[in-house]
Amino acid sequence: MKVNGIHYRPVWQAADGSAVEIIDQTKLPHEFVVARLTSMADAAHAIRAMLVRGAPLIGATAAWGLWLAMREDASDAGLTSAYEALMQTRPTAVNLRWALDAGRAKLAPLPAGERVEAAAAFARHVCDEDAELNHSIGRHGLEIIRAIAAKKPGQTVNVLTHCNAGWLATVDWGTATSPIYQAHDAGIPIHVWVDETRPRNQGAFLTAWELGNHGVDHTVIVDNAGGHLMQHGQVDLCITGTDRTSANGDVANKIGTYLKALAAHDNGVPFYVALPSPTIDWTLADGFAIPIEERSADEVTRIPGRLDDGSIGAVTITPEGSKAANPAFDVTPARLVTGLITERGTAPATPEGLLGLFPERRAAGED
């Protein structure tokens, strides 16, 4: 998507082929900074420290991390240690495992001398494919928004989203935002309630920045406001992303998603989850086994932002000595999910619903 008229992806190979470049998302929305990754350790750090984040982008950056690793050591031992180091960066988004498994399967049979070029080709493919999948998700999600718009002619469709499942979290388009961008581009009047998404504020920092860049009308709200807005008929539908969806349609996503789904259910508001197929974990029968990342207490006790003097800083908001817990994701049970919007269409959040869209998984017996 575009930033000041220039098309960007959040990760790409540097024009001279010497490095990987990323948009450093820890600096947004106050500064637009491009960071260079020149080693596998740089890529691992970028994922762990959330310079890049969001399930599909974590997978795409890991794929580029394999390329950086092969430049350093293309031996079997080098491949194994890069695979293991990158796998340990963040636990919840299954796209990481998907990309590393697929990358290792491509590279392992090759002679070491061919691995660098093959790793670059693989990373380019992962990125291009993610952009295409998300564009398709948008086409299917657009039909849902169009149907809601048809029931309220001339009025604005109000969507609530949580965290950032936008183009910054993917390679392009975003998952939850792809239907929103496509509806906006199709001329459907649309407005987005953006959950700030404490503790890291991906909604306030990133989703609001993205939507603003694309000219989509939006309002940032505190995480606790969604239920109230739903009770008062101000939300037509919710769309979120997911870091991992189990084979029965349970959805792991940013902490707080579950509470939005409960409020939506109580108020009869449709609650959709948008996801590309690499986010489905076919090995898990339900969501309870999804590993939930526990992050630093500092993310809860301190908030970064632009200070009144214009500088960028952080403030402490809790009393000295108070403990803070920081589970970064939660699992929304499938029964609260109206539908899963995938690149192949929208499925009910059930095992049969998912297998109906991905019948090859039935035959595969799942791996």
Ligand SMILES: CSC[C@@H](O)[C@@H](O)C(=O)COP(=O)(O)O
């Ligand atoms: C298309 S991104 C879907 C999810 O990855 C997104 O909603 C989310 O929870 C991101 O969490 P983050 O901790 O910022 O990586």
